């Protein structure tokens with residue numbers, strides 16, 4: 001069987017059957033990259049969606065309770081503030097920043113604080129082994145029974161781990177390393193990033209878990225790969241600063257603002 005390919009803009013996700021020098025979607029030059037069409041079906045059994053376990057039914061709007069879910073608050077007051085007074089359950093948050101700016105460190109610190117407050121936390125690294133994560137935690141004097149670590153890049157296994165651990169808070173470090181086996185494109189490509197983010201969004205929403213995903217930033221300052229990623233999540237945070245300076249700035253970019261630009 002001949003594999004079908006398409007050309008996808010790595011900036012905005014625009015798709016085309018033929019290659020083009022300039023993307024009609026976002027006017028970026030040389031951003032179209034050949035990617036494989038989803039060719040092979042899932043081979044390793046059925047990908048179990050938690051959403052398919054429960055059938056949604058229409059309900060009268062008057063019967064829906066709207067009591068505000070309490071936000072999860074950390075000991076990092078600035079972190080809470082930038083999120084609008086804490087972490088919202090069921091939300092998907094993208095945290096972007098230059099290499100080495102301290103994304104993994106910050107999220108491991110947040111993870112440990114939540115774990116010490118008896119929240120169950122699953123920290124998944126696609127970039128480091130569990131031993132490397134443990135060494136980082138030791139350097140930060142972090143330890144808690146409620147903090148689970150996993151080194152994995154296959155989203156199917158990540159989903160299984162989430163089902164097993166049933167965490168309140170999940171960290172994915174980084175989205176560019178995660179892949180779905182049934183998609184032929186390489187990890188970090190628009191197709192993979194888009195599919196994986198969509199799946200993580202479904203998991204966050206159906207299970208009421210707060211999921212933080214790390215996104216690398218390109219030289220141009222955009223989250224590596226697709227700009228579309230920023231529109232798929234609930235909140236975008238940028239971590240900025242000078243590598244060797246003591247202070248780092250965490251900046252929130254709401255989706256609404258991005259859309260109005």
Ligand SMILES: Nc1ncnc2c1ncn2[C@@H]1O[C@H](COP(=O)(O)OP(=O)(O)OP(=O)(O)O)[C@@H](O)[C@H]1O
Pocket residue numbers: 097098099100101102103104105106127216245246247248
């Ligand atoms: N807030 C901070 N202040 C000073 N140094 C920090 C801070 N956060 C992290 N560092 C140090 O900066 C280095 C890089 O941190 P870290 O690995 O967390 O960055 P990263 O953004 O995850 O990098 P990468 O993009 O490579 O994954 C580490 O040596 C860490 O100890």
Ligand SMILES: [Mg+2]
Pocket residue numbers: 103104105127173
């Ligand atoms: Mg890192």
Ligand SMILES: [Zn+2]
Pocket residue numbers: 009010011012013014023024025026027028031
């Ligand atoms: Zn484009």
